[in-house]
Every structure is written in C-alpha cells, then in structure tokens.
Amino acid sequence: MPDKPVPDNDPIVTKSYAAHYMIATVLLMATLLWALWDEAFGMRPWKAYQHVWKDRYTAFLKTARSKSAASQKEVEASPDYQKLKENLDQATQQATPHIRDVQKQIGDLNAKVLAVQSVFTDRRAYVNALTYQIETASSQSLKQSIQKDLDKYKAETAAVEYPDGSRKSYNFEELEKTYNDLKDERAKLNADLGDTLKPVTQAKNAMDDYVNDHMVDLTPTQIAGLEKKTDDLEPSIQQINVAEANIVDRCESCHIGIREPIKLTAASMSPKGAKTPDDYAKAFVSHSNAQLLSVHDPEKFGCSPCHQGNGRATTSIEKAHGNYEHWLWPLYVRQNFEAGCQTCHASDMMLISGDVGWTISRGKDLFRQRGCMGCHRY
Amino acid sequence: MDWRQLWEIMSAPDNVPIVGLIPLLIFYIYLAWKQAHANDVLIEQLEGDAALAKTHHRKTWPFQAGWQKEVHVWPFLLRIEFLAAIIVTIILMVWSITLNAPLEEPANPNLTMNPAKAPWYFLGLQEMLVYFDPWIAGVVMPTLIIIGLMVIPYIDTNPMGSGYYTWKQRRFAISTFLFGFIILWVTMIIIGTFIRGPGWQWFWPGQTWDHNRLIYEVNRDLPDIFGITSNLGKGIFGAIIVGGYFALGGFAVFSLFRRYMPKDFARMSLLQFAITQVFLLIMLALPLKMMLRLLWHIKYVWITPWFNI
Numbered sequence: 001m002p003d004k005p006v007p008d009n010d011p012i013v014t015k016s017y018a019a020h021y022m023i024a025t026v027l028l029m030a031t032l033l034w035a036l037w038d039e040a041f042g043m044r045p046w047k048a049y050q051h052v053w054k055d056r057y058t059a060f061l062k063t064a065r066s067k068s069a070a071s072q073k074e075v076e077a078s079p080d081y082q083k084l085k086e087n088l089d090q091a092t093q094q095a096t097p098h099i100r101d102v103q104k105q106i107g108d109l110n111a112k113v114l115a116v117q118s119v120f121t122d123r124r125a126y127v128n129a130l131t132y133q134i135e136t137a138s139s140q141s142l143k144q145s146i147q148k149d150l151d152k153y154k155a156e157t158a159a160v161e162y163p164d165g166s167r168k169s170y171n172f173e174e175l176e177k178t179y180n181d182l183k184d185e186r187a188k189l190n191a192d193l194g195d196t197l198k199p200v201t202q203a204k205n206a207m208d209d210y211v212n213d214h215m216v217d218l219t220p221t222q223i224a225g226l227e228k229k230t231d232d233l234e235p236s237i238q239q240i241n242v243a244e245a246n247i248v249d250r251c252e253s254c255h256i257g258i259r260e261p262i263k264l265t266a267a268s269m270s271p272k273g274a275k276t277p278d279d280y281a282k283a284f285v286s287h288s289n290a291q292l293l294s295v296h297d298p299e300k301f302g303c304s305p306c307h308q309g310n311g312r313a314t315t316s317i318e319k320a321h322g323n324y325e326h327w328l329w330p331l332y333v334r335q336n337f338e339a340g341c342q343t344c345h346a347s348d349m350m351l352i353s354g355d356v357g358w359t360i361s362r363g364k365d366l367f368r369q370r371g372c373m374g375c376h377r378y
Numbered sequence: 379m380d381w382r383q384l385w386e387i388m389s390a391p392d393n394v395p396i397v398g399l400i401p402l403l404i405f406y407i408y409l410a411w412k413q414a415h416a417n418d419v420l421i422e423q424l425e426g427d428a429a430l431a432k433t434h435h436r437k438t439w440p441f442q443a444g445w446q447k448e449v450h451v452w453p454f455l456l457r458i459e460f461l462a463a464i465i466v467t468i469i470l471m472v473w474s475i476t477l478n479a480p481l482e483e484p485a486n487p488n489l490t491m492n493p494a495k496a497p498w499y500f501l502g503l504q505e506m507l508v509y510f511d512p513w514i515a516g517v518v519m520p521t522l523i524i525i526g527l528m529v530i531p532y533i534d535t536n537p538m539g540s541g542y543y544t545w546k547q548r549r550f551a552i553s554t555f556l557f558g559f560i561i562l563w564v565t566m567i568i569i570g571t572f573i574r575g576p577g578w579q580w581f582w583p584g585q586t587w588d589h590n591r592l593i594y595e596v597n598r599d600l601p602d603i604f605g606i607t608s609n610l611g612k613g614i615f616g617a618i619i620v621g622g623y624f625a626l627g628g629f630a631v632f633s634l635f636r637r638y639m640p641k642d643f644a645r646m647s648l649l650q651f652a653i654t655q656v657f658l659l660i661m662l663a664l665p666l667k668m669m670l671r672l673l674w675h676i677k678y679v680w681i682t683p684w685f686n687i
Contacts, residue, residue: 010445012454017461024464031471038475326483 046253046314050235052280053256056269057230064262065223068215075214084210088203095196102193109186111163113179119160120179123172126153218262226262237314240302247302249311251320257284259298289356306340308332379584387572387587391480396498396571403564407556414543421546492576492589501570502563506664508578509671511686519664526657533654535645550639558661580672597677600670609683616680620687623666627659 041047075081130150137143154172161167170178211219218226238252257264266277269284287293296306304311309331313319321331332339338360341351349364351357367373388397424431449455482491496504506515538547545552573580575587600619601612632655635643646654670676680687 008444010449012449013446017457020461021464024461024468027468028464028471031468031475035471035475042475326481328483 043315045316046237046250047235049254049280049283050233050256053284054230054233056271056280056284057257057260057264058227059272060264060268061223061227061230061262064217065220065227068217068223069220071215071217072211072220075211078214081207081210084203084207088200088207091199091203095200098196099193102189102196106186106189106193108163109182109189113182113186115162116160116175116179116182119158120175123153123158123175127172222261226260240298242300242302245302245305247305247311249298249302249304250314251303251309251311253314254283254320258287259293260286262286263290289354292353292356295353304329305343307337308340380586381584383586384584391477392495392498393571394477396567399564400568403560407560410543411545414545417542417544418546421544493574493578495570495574498567498571502566505566505570505574509664509667513685514687522657522660526661529653529657533646533650535650536642550642554658554661562661562664595675597671597675599678599681600676601681603676609681612681613683616678616682616687620680623663624659627662628655631655631658 127150130146130153134143134146134150137146157169157171158175159167159169160175160178237250238256240247240249240252252258257269264284264286266281266285269281270277271281274281302311303309308329309321310319310324310327310329313324313327316322318324319327323330338351338357341357341360345351349361349368351361351364367376387393495501503515503520506519509515510519534551536548536551538544539551572583575581575585576589576591579591579593581587599612601615604615606612606615632651635651643651667679670679678686
C-alpha cells in the first residue's frame with residue numbers, strides 16, 4: 001500500500017488534463033512550424049543565396065545598364081555606324097514594296113490552304129482508316145470488299161468553299177493534288193520572301209556586330225535580357241550533370257554568378273554601403289579566368305574535376321567545400337588550386353594559360369629536375 | 379580507457395536510439411515491476427479477505443465509497459494515450475530535425491567500411507551471424523522468432539493477469555519474455571553496437587577500435603575436440619549431441635513445468651505443451667551456442683554435407 005493519503009475522489013475520473021493538452025499542443029504546433037521552416041530553408045541554405053543574388057544582381061545590372069546605354073550612344077555617334085545605318089535604311093526601302101506584295105500573296109494562299117485542308121484532312125482520315133482495315137483484314141474476300149468501298153469513296157467528289165466564295169468539287173486524288181500544289185506554291189513564296197529580306201538582315205547584322213564589337217561591356221539590350229533572366233529566377237538547385245563522367249555538381253546553386261557574361265567582383269556584389277564584402281558577395285563573383293572557362297566548358301567538365309570538393313552537397317558550406325569527414329577530396333586551397341590541372345594534364349609539362357599554370361609548370365619542372373619521380377608517382 | 383572513442387560511438391546518430399533505449403528499458407522494467415509487486419501484495423490481501431474482494435476496485439489503494447469500480451476507456455484511458463501520442467510526436471519531430479540521417483560518402487565497392495554495420499534494429503540479427511551459418515541466422519531464426527511470437531496466444535493457457543501487472547500469476551510468461559527480449563534481442567543489439575569493432579572483433583567498451591589489431595582465435599568444431607575425423611562420424615556425433623540436447627532439455631522442461639507450474643501444465647494440451655517446449659529449447663540453444671563460440675571457440679556442433687549447426 002502506498003503511504004500517500006488516499007484522495008476522496010477518483011483521480012482517474014476527476015483529474016483535468018487541460019493544461020497538459022494546452023502545453024503539448026503548443027509545443028506540437030511549434031515543432032511543426034520548425035519542421036516546415038527546416039524543410040524550406042534550414043536544409044536548403046542555397047535558397048537564401050539565390051534570394052540575395054536576385055536583389056544584388058538586379059541592382060548591379062541597373063547601374064551597368066545606364067553605363068552601357070551611355071557607351072552605346074558614343075558608338076552610335078561614329079561615322080562608321082552612321083554609314084551602316086544608312087545601308088540598312090536603303091536596303092529596307094528597296095525591299096519593302098516587294099515584301100508587302102509577297103506577304104499579301106502568302107496571306108491569300110494561307111486562306112486557300114486552310115479551306116482545302118479542312119476538307120482534305122477529313123477525307124484522308126477516312127481513307128487511312130479503311131486502308132488500315134484492308135491491311136489487317138483476316139480474309140482475302142474481306143480485303144477486296146473493303147477495297148471496293150475505298151475505291152468508291154475515293155471517286156466521290158467533295159466540295160471546297162474558297163475564301164472568295166467560289167465552290168469547287170474534287171475527287172480524292174484531285175483534292176490531294178490541289179492541297180499539295182497550294183502548299184508547294186506557298187513554300188516557293190516563302191523562299192522568295194527570304195531572298196528579298198536577305199540584304200536587310202545582312203545590313204542589320206552588320207550594324208549590330210559593329211555595336212557589339214565596339215562596346216567594352218554588354219549592350220543595354222543584352223543587359224536587359226540578363227535582368228529579365230534574374231527577375232524570372234525561381235530558387236532551384238542549379239546542377240551540372242555529366243552522366244558519362246559521373247559528375248554531379250551543384251556548386252552553381254550558391255555560386256550562381258560564376259558563368260555570368262559580365263564581370264562580377266566581390267566589391268560590386270556587396271550590399272550598398274558595406275566596407276568589406278560579406279560571404280554572399282564573395283560567393284557571387286565571376287570565375288577568375290573566363291578564358292580558361294571558355295576552353296573547359298563547365299557543361300562538359302563540371303566544377304569538381306578541376307577544383308575538387310563535394311559538388312553534390314547543398315546543405316552546408318562545410319559539406320560542400322570544408323574539411324568534411326565523409327568527403328575524401330576537399331577543395332584545393334587557394335595556394336594549390338593549380339593542382340586541379342593535374343587531373344587531366346598529368347603528362348603535359350607546360351600548362352600555362354595567361355596567369356594560370358605557372359606554379360604547376362614550375363612544380364612539374366622541379367619534380368623532374370630533382371628526380372622525385374624515382375620514388376613518387378605523379 | 380579511450381573516452382573519446384566511447385563518446386564517438388555513443389554519439390553517432392546511428393547509435394543514439396540504443397543509448398536512449400538502455401535507460402528507458404531500465405526505467406520501464408522497474409515501473410512494471412513496481413506495479414506488479416503492488417498488485418501481488420493486493421492479490422494476497424484480497425485472497426485472505428473475501429468481503430473486501432467483493433467491493434474492491436481496480437486500484438491498489440484502499441476502497442473509497444466515492445470511487446467508481448470501473449472506468450470507461452473513453453475518455454479516461456484514451457485522453458492519456460492521446461496526450462502520450464502528442465508528446466512522442468514532438469520528441470520524434472525534434473529528433474528528426476536536429477539529428478540527420480547518418481549519410482556518408484558515396485558507396486565505393488573498392489573501399490568498404492569497417493566495421494560495416496546493419497541499421498541498429500538489425501544488429502541483433504547481424505550478431506547472430508557470428509554464431510550460425512547465414513541461412514540459419516538470417517532465415518531460419520527470424521522466421522522462428524516471428525512464428526514463435528504468433529504462436530503465443532495459442533499456447534498461453536493462463537487466464538490470469540489480463541489488464542494489470544502481476545509477477546506471481548505469470549512468472550513463466552514474463553520471465554520467458556524478458557529472456558527473449560532483454561537477453562537475446564537487446565543484449566545482442568548492444569553487443570553489435572558497442573562491442574563489435576573493426577573486423578567484427580570483440581572490443582570492450584572504451585577499448586580503442588584499432589584497425590590493425592591482431593588476435594589469435596582459432597575456431598574448432600566440437601567433433602574435432604573428441605578426435606572424430608570421418609564425415610560420417612561427425613554427422614552421427616552431432617546428431618547425438620543435438621538430439622540429446624532436445625531429449626534432455628525436453629525432459630527438464632517437462633519436469634520443471636510439472637513441479638513448479640502444475641496448474642498451467644494441467645491446462646495445456648499435448649500439442650500446446652510440445653510447441654512450447656520446442657520453441658523454448660530452440661530459444662535457449664541460441665545463448666548456449668553463443669557461449670560455446672565465445673568461451674571455447676567452438677564453431678560447429680553438428681556437421682553434415684547439407685547443413686552445419
């Protein structure tokens with residue numbers, strides 16, 4: 001028997017659990033919210049990177065666009081550009097009457113094709129169905145009987161009402177021929193249109209090329225395209241997947257500016273008024289050597305074959321490129337980054353491309369001169 | 379004493395359930411034991427007092443006039459169970475958020491992990507592989523465990539102890555359960571988790587898991603010890619030992635049952651008793667074989683061309 005005094009009322013029946021339920025429910029809701037937050041953001045830190053990226057890159061592009069517009073004006077003021085523009089205007093003027101004429105003809109033909117098409121496709125569907133029945137019929141007599149029906153159907157005429165109100169009747173073969181003839185005619189006219197447009201397009205391209213060649217940075221149109229792309233960006237994993245090399249690199253989920261066509265520095269990606277670039281700004285910079293990147297297309301090579309690190313990891317910096325115990329190939333430290341060249345270029349003695357490759361080339365030379373390869377593999 | 383090693387093993391996300399399981403098991407066995415003891419005292423008291431037995435209600439407290447003799451499941455039991463469900467859900471959610479699944483580097487068939495361990499709930503089965511051939515430890519034994527658990531309601535003829543904790547009225551059932559669950563299942567999981575290190579060697583807790591450790595352990599077969607060399611001799615010898623174990627064990631179970639649990643014995647049919655006996659002896663054979671292997675390095679008792687035990 002317990003020593004406690006026995007209560008008068010049965011505790012099982014009379015005890016209230018309201019407070020217990022209240023606390024437990026509040027805690028449960030709190031853990032639910034925590035779980036949802038963790039699911040959406042806690043386990044996906046790259047989302048925060050992409051949100052910050054959107055803000056900072058948009059701001060950066062706005063400044064870049066106004067600068068670019070100014071320099072575009074300068075380019076457009078040059079006599080060469082004016083001459084190209086004149087060429088374009090001339091070509092346009094010359095071609096315009098013929099273009100209008102051809103376009104009108106094509107418009108008329110389109111209406112005719114549609115008129116024939118609506119009758120023809122219906123009849124062709126029936127013919128095809130009967131042909132299928134003939135092909136799959138089980139007996140010779142059945143085949144012949146369906147063939148008879150088919151021939152009869154093909155001989156029947158059907159009326160086509162043209163856009164101008166005229167009506168004409170065709171049997172199946174005539175209908176098919178009319179349809180194909182109309183389409184051929186339209187193709188010819190389209191080719192003619194292309195030929196007429198050619199000098200205009202050429203003049204336009206020459207003008208655009210001139211602007212592109214004479215601009216230091218991107219043109220305002222190109223920057224506007226980048227702005228639109230950034231604006232449309234929905235946070236998502238950015239992944240390079242090269243199946244044949246077993247590469248799965250998601251580095252660009254955070255380092256999203258690495259391949260942007262405009263040069264991004266940590267300073268330019270810093271928040272307004274910041275004295276030193278923060279972690280986001282450091283993550284958003286362009287690749288330091290665009291030329292090297294153009295030779296080693298990331299779509300084909302990924303990132304980790306050169307840089308090492310755990311390209312799959314998206315949940316923390318430590319797992320991605322820190323000293324993570326479950327990844328045996330950590331990111332090369334800054335002093336050693338050229339070691340990555342060795343992955344493919346082990347047998348090349350000189351690996352110099354611009355600023356890159358001096359250290360490893362000297363190292364390779366030293367390695368050979370000193371006879372290290374007597375004991376060490378390389 | 380390698381405390382760091384011990385901490386690394388205990389704090390691995392894989393092993394946290396087992397670290398939690400040990401105090402929880404101790405606490406709940408204590409709690410059940412305490413309630414069973416209180417009930418046993420009450421049962422004794424009621425057996426001596428027929429008048430009290432008529433009016434006494436479900437609790438071990440003295441009878442109070444205002445108390446109900448019985449209470450409904452809904453809401454009085456279910457409200458507590460539902461509360462418990464909420465609390466357990468909270469614990470599981472917090473656990474799953476804070477402690478991630480222990481994913482490691484991509485699998486590499488050229489560099490397998492050592493020790494390679496099953497998930498914690500299968501470590502008992504994995505530990506059994508040390509003592510038996512895979513088809514016994516991995517197929518026959520688990521099947522027998524499941525069938526043995528299924529068969530319990532059909533061989534349990536004891537009508538007592540339903541709805542309350544008691545030790546005196548269900549000594550056989552409770553001790554068999556504790557033996558099967560605590561000794562055979564939980565202990566083997568604990569061995570598999572904390573004791574088995576690289577090379578599945580035996581490391582006492584706190585001993586460094588040295589991958590280069592070398593031990594001299596040569597396994598023998600029981601017939602070898604008796605100098606039996608021919609295959610036929612080994613087969614016959616093993617059959618006699620295993621058959622003898624079941625014959626003698628069966629006789630021991632029979633006489634113990636008759637002596638200490640005459641009521642249960644009287645209630646059981648021959649089929650029920652035979653099934654009980656077979657499962658009990660197979661269950662007891664497992665720790666016996668473990669001891670043979672661990673203490674005397676005996677690998678097989680019965681060797682035949684078709685199977686080895």
